[in-house]
Amino acid sequence: MTISSNISLKPYNTFGIDAFAKYFTTVQSPENILELLQSKEYQNNNRLILGGGSNMLLTKNVEALVIKNALKGIKIVKETNDTVFVKCAAGEVWHEFVMWCIDKNYGGLENLSLIPGCTGASPMQNIGAYGVEIKDTFYELEAIHATTGQLKTFSKSECEFGYRESVFKHHYKNQFIITSVTFQLSKHPAFHIEYGAIKQELEAMNISELNIKAISQAVINIRSSKLPNPKEIGNAGSFFKNPEVSSAIYHHLKDEFPNLVAYPLENSNYKLAAGWLIEQSGLKGYRVGDAAVHKLQALVLVNYGNASGNEIYDLSTHVLQTVKAKFGVELEREVNII
Ligand code: FAD
Numbered sequence: 256m257t258i259s260s261n262i263s264l265k266p267y268n269t270f271g272i273d274a275f276a277k278y279f280t281t282v283q284s285p286e287n288i289l290e291l292l293q294s295k296e297y298q299n300n301n302r303l304i305l306g307g308g309s310n311m312l313l314t315k316n317v318e319a320l321v322i323k324n325a326l327k328g329i330k331i332v333k334e335t336n337d338t339v340f341v342k343c344a345a346g347e348v349w350h351e352f353v354m355w356c357i358d359k360n361y362g363g364l365e366n367l368s369l370i371p372g373c374t375g376a377s378p379m380q381n382i383g384a385y386g387v388e389i390k391d392t393f394y395e396l397e398a399i400h401a402t403t404g405q406l407k408t409f410s411k412s413e414c415e416f417g418y419r420e421s422v423f424k425h426h427y428k429n430q431f432i433i434t435s436v437t438f439q440l441s442k443h444p445a446f447h448i449e450y451g452a453i454k455q456e457l458e459a460m461n462i463s464e465l466n467i468k469a470i471s472q473a474v475i476n477i478r479s480s481k482l483p484n485p486k487e488i489g490n491a492g493s494f495f496k497n498p499e500v501s502s503a504i505y506h507h508l509k510d511e512f513p514n515l516v517a518y519p520l521e522n523s524n525y526k527l528a529a530g531w532l533i534e535q536s537g538l539k540g541y542r543v544g545d546a547a548v549h550k551l552q553a554l555v556l557v558n559y560g561n562a563s564g565n566e567i568y569d570l571s572t573h574v575l576q577t578v579k580a581k582f583g584v585e586l587e588r589e590v591n592i593i
């Protein structure tokens with residue numbers, strides 16, 4: 256295991272921000288991590304765990320030891336006639352893992368196709384798309400405590416999953432290095448196609464018999480048509496969460512803005528489409544230097560080349576303030592600001 260110093264993180268974050276790490280290392284096994292815990296660079300510095308760097312905005316050089324998680328391996332740990340428990344190491348690329356499951360006809364993750372990043376980060380914000388979140392198939396995860404080196408297993412309830420939320424963003428922030436995630440998948444998958452766009456896309460694809468591979472392909476097609484590919488334009492997906500408001504606020508807004516896009520929630524609140532709020536604030540495609548609001552999806556902020564992390568952050572503040580002034584609604588950043 257080598258620890259390098261003064262390393263550019265540009266290739267390691269999907270915004271393509273050229274910030275530098277004071278120290279940088281790659282870990283390939285839990286043993287590597289335990290060895291790393293003994294090093295002076297680990298003990299004398301703050302640490303930042305890095306997966307695919309697809310949900311972070313680097314606003315300054317990282318005066319810390321950056322630990323790139325490259326733990327690999329996918330294995331079946333338990334199997335019944337109906338169910339299979341698959342344990343995936345944290346450094347596996349998420350989409351490749353989803354493809355592995357689809358190939359074996361293990362259902363549950365197909366709606367989450369093409370989400371960038373690594374499996375180890377998937378519980379951090381309980382990744383979700385097209386009507387499914389990982390909490391729906393999550394079984395347990397293993398993580399090493401950042402100070403004691405002890406391995407702990409977290410059950411689903413201990414992770415406290417919510418919409419783009421988990422205990423690892425709050426109570427246990429920076430306290431654990433996730434090493435693997437185990438999912439409970441189905442050999443007789445139930446299909447989740449209630450999300451309108453999926454049905455339409457499946458129809459356009461002329462699918463005669465529904466299967467998880469077709470659903471995955473439909474999701475890939477939809478995503479590719481509106482989300483910018485980070486290999487071409489720097490971004491970290493949705494920059495803000497879709498805000499939740501009370502029924503009273505929703506009805507007040509709906510009276511004033513009849514085209515408001517919103518979804519009712521079980522608790523009688525409503526989730527508003529932040530992309531709609533931003534577009535209606537006149538900001539879709541708004542650009543300051545190389546920092547911009549994406550032309551096709553206003554919830555996504557992009558770097559057209561040489562924007563700094565601070566320029567993107569300042570743009571996000573402008574978006575927050577403009578939406579607040581027009582709708583009185585406070586957006587919350589979804590991306591991790593470093
Ligand atoms: P990173 O950005 O590397 O890390 C994210 C956070 O997790 C950081 O705080 C990091 O320190 C921490 N972390 C990472 N790995 C570990 C670990 N092993 N142990 C402890 N902490 C760790 N997200 C969705 O939910 N739904 C979407 O539909 C979606 N679409 C996207 C589309 C695009 C084009 C892009 C660029 C992003 C999208 N995202 C989406 C966001 C992102 O892909 C996910 O949040 C993903 O899980 C991040 O994984 P990562 O490995 O890149 O995490």
Ligand code: EPU
Binds near residue numbers: 496497589
């Ligand atoms: N909309 C607009 N203008 C825009 C963008 C969206 O009016 O510029 C409106 C449209 O009416 C659209 C609605 O907002 O019907 C919802 O848009 P979309 O289906 O694109 O989804 P989203 O709410 O913008 C969320 C997630 C995505 C996830 C998709 C699909 C959040 C913060 N974002 O986006 O996740 O892929 O749904 O399920 O919940 C991510 O987290 O990084 C991410 C990309």
